Amino acid sequence: MPTAIAVTSPDLVLPAADPHTPPPAVLSSPDIQPLDDALAHAHRLLDLHGHLVVLHPRSLAPAHERRLHTVRSLLESDRIALVASPLPPLGLAVLARQLCQLSVCDFSPGVLASSARLLAHYVHAGAVLNSVTRLDHVPVGLKTHAKSWLPGSQFAVVAHPEPQLVRVGAGELEGPDYACRLVVAGAAAPAEWVTVHLAAAWRVGAVLEAPLPGYSPSWWGTSKLTEFAAYLSDLSVLYQLVASVRRESCRWCGMELIGDRCGFCASPVPAPEHRLPAGGTYS
Incomplete structure (x- = not known):
């Protein structure tokens, strides 16, 4: 069975990319799901799938994060x-679906968990905002703050992989240099600037619409927004991207991993000059 992927809110679940992609499970917050139910749910997932990778926002409510650690500890x-991610809400939903796509491939649970950090670099996540006065996740200059008070102002922001901020109509956002798709979500109708102008500038293959995640307004600092994320959608490309990275075994828990940190125990991979030579001892 494929490794189970889980998220912390149902609005982080996007429609499946294809009939073969399983949906992520949802590990709800403590005010929605009692501890006994959360334990039973996680236990069932482990029985069915062997391993569980929980993707959650780095800004997750402390009580919810404690619940996740409690479930792991009690089991x-x-x-x-x-796996905590700095991605904005819609970008995180995209990443969760990519992990679900890869979960049916032949990757080990350790490689799948540690691939989240790699794949996140290829998600260009941003939003069009009517105000940046409460935006905490992207640097905002004093002049931009002042312009935010002008009636009718709109700002285009990319929070990941590199922060960018321009006033709509007065600048362009740098986007991915590879074939991608764009998913758009808004509290009202998606902004035409995103679906027409940005989609053309970034040469996206298709534009998809999704519901706005519930915590997007708090993440972006305003309820008047259109959120977007450009991403790799082709499973063969995702597979080659992960498969091309050197695999190692975690020195702490023994799980297979890629990158510089274990996805299961978070132990860092030592720098090459600090690694033991073959045989396990220094001469």
Whole structure:
């Protein structure tokens, strides 16, 4: 069975990319799901899938994050990976779906968990905002703050992979230099600037619409926004991207990994000059 992927809110679940992609499970917040139900749910996922990778926002409410750690601790399971991501809400939903796509491939649970950090670099996540006065996740200059008070002002922002901020009509956002798709979500109708201008500038293959995640307004600092994320959608490209990275074994828990940190125990991979030579001892 494929490794189970989970998210922390149902509005982080996008429609499946294809009939073969399983949906992520949802590990709800403590005010929605009692602890006994959360334990039973996680236990069932482990019984069915062997391992569980939980993708959650780095800005997750402390009580919810404590719940995740409590579930892992009470189940005494080293088969649960808790992966925090800095991506904005819609970008995080995209990343969750990509992990679900890869979960049906031949990657080990450790590689799948640690691939989240790699794949996040290829998600260009941003929004069109009517105000940036409460935007905390992207640097905002004093002049831009002042312009935010002008009636009718709109700002185009990219929060990931590199912060960018321009006033709509007075600048352009740098986008991906590879074939991608664009998913758009808005509290009202998606902004035409995103679906027409940005989509053409970034040469996206298709524009898809999705519901706005519930915590997007708090993440972006305003309820008047259109959120967007450009991403790799082709499973063969995602597979080659992950498969091309050197695999190692975690020196702490033994799980297979890619990159510089284990997805399950978060142990860093030592720098090459600090690694033991073959045989396990220094001469």
